[in-house]
Amino acid sequence: MLTQIAEAINAELAGKTFDGSLKFDCGEDGVLVLADNRASTDDRDADCTIKLSTENLKKLLKGKLNPMTGVMMGKLKVSGNPAVAMKLGSLLK
Template identity: 60%
Template sequence: MLEEIAAQMREGLKDRTFDNTLKFDCGADGVLVLADGTATTDDRDTDCTVTISADNLNKLLAGDLKPTTALMLGKLKVSGDMGVAMKLGQLLA
């Protein structure tokens, strides 16, 4: 499932600039890393890590779950550079 999301994100990143590194940590389902202008499921250290279930990541990317709401409800947790997480909202728009 994360590989499919990574493929969609790679396509979406073609027209956008994201100079930071960000990891979605989906626990046992794996990771999704945005870095170097692309998306991959290869784990690495990043500027910011968002811990979220794969199901909620799908909802977030589909626009069915707002980042702020998810954070307030504990459906996602952010560690590292919060500024990078804030840029994610622009990427999702």
């Protein structure tokens, strides 16, 4: 599942740059890391980590889950540098 999401993100990132690294930690489902202008499922340290369910990751990337609302409702837990996470919104639109 996360591999398919990574492939879709890589298609979106084509020709764009993403400064920094961002990890989506989906617990037992694995991780999705955006770094070096690509998405992968290889776990590594990142500037910012967002812990969430795979279902909420899909909603977040489709624009059906507002990041701020997700944090307020406890659906997303952000650690590290939140400024890196903020860059994601403008990148995928």
